[in-house]
Amino acid sequence: DGGITQSPKYLFRKEGQNVTLSCEQNLNHDAMYWYRQDPGQGLRLIYYSQIVNDFQKGDIAEGYSVSREKKESFPLTVTSAQKNPTAFYLCASSMDKGNQPQHFGDGTRLSIL
Amino acid sequence: AQSVAQPEDQVNVAEGNPLTVKCTYSVSGNPYLFWYVQYPNRGLQFLLKYITGDNLVKGSYGFEAEFNKSQTSFHLKKPSALVSDSALYFCAVNRETDSWGKLQFGAGTQVVVTP
Numbered sequence: 001d002g003g004i005t006q007s008p009k010y011l012f013r014k015e016g017q018n019v020t021l022s023c024e025q026n027l028n029h030d031a032m033y034w035y036r037q038d039p040g041q042g043l044r045l046i047y048y049s050q051i052v053n054d055f056q057k058g059d060i061a062e063g064y065s066v067s068r069e070k071k072e073s074f075p076l077t078v079t080s081a082q083k084n085p086t087a088f089y090l091c092a093s094s095m096d097k098g099n100q101p102q103h104f105g106d107g108t109r110l111s112i113l
Numbered sequence: 114a115q116s117v118a119q120p121e122d123q124v125n126v127a128e129g130n131p132l133t134v135k136c137t138y139s140v141s142g143n144p145y146l147f148w149y150v151q152y153p154n155r156g157l158q159f160l161l162k163y164i165t166g167d168n169l170v171k172g173s174y175g176f177e178a179e180f181n182k183s184q185t186s187f188h189l190k191k192p193s194a195l196v197s198d199s200a201l202y203f204c205a206v207n208r209e210t211d212s213w214g215k216l217q218f219g220a221g222t223q224v225v226v227t228p
Contacts, residue, residue, distance in 0.1 A: 033215075042220040043157075043203070043218045045215075090157070092156075092157075099145045099164045101162055102216060103159070104158070105156050106154075106156045107154070109154070
């Protein structure tokens with residue numbers, strides 16, 4: 001079955017530590033996205049990528065970094081500069097067309113130790 | 114800039130009664146509109162979309178939505194709600210002139226269906 005896989009499902013970060021969240025898709029989608037979800041705030045866009053080796057900052061990119069070396073993969077690193085990283089992180093992908101829906105993974109919940 | 118408003122944080126409905134979740138949008142040009150549902154600790158699931166054509170769009174799990182251009186609204190409806198419909202619902206918009214799929218999401222509406 002085609003879909004998006006996020007791992008791990010739960011992740012704990014120590015002070016001063018960088019952590020990387022994995023996102024892999026086998027839908028052959030060009031575009032991929034990372035969102036942060038906090039209670040009562042809906043989805044906020046962190047980074048997005050329309051094509052391999054290219055990505056753009058979203059609304060809340062500070063303290064995060066991404067790479068897009070392969071079409072299938074779009075990992076997100078939460079750096080130590082992100083002072084409030086506790087949240088639910090969602091990865092999505094879509095065809096590179098405005099009338100197509102985004103498909104979501106099941107998320108990674110990041111907490112501070 | 115495009116935006117989406119979901120005016121109700123929570124909607125409460127008894128099982129078997131009609132369910133409506135409201136969404137209004139603001140875009141320049143023609144909109145592409147989407148509804149998603151999210152269950153606890155899960156990703157968003159696509160329910161339905163409006164691109165063009167009939168104003169009444171049918172989607173998954175018995176949901177439908179009505180596009181109203183004059184009121185810039187895209188309300189989600191279900192004739193008879195189930196307890197299993199209790200979840201968080203998101204409306205999203207893109208513009209016809211945008212060539213790719215970057216969406217603007219609303220803040221979400223929590224639906225609670227009581228037995």
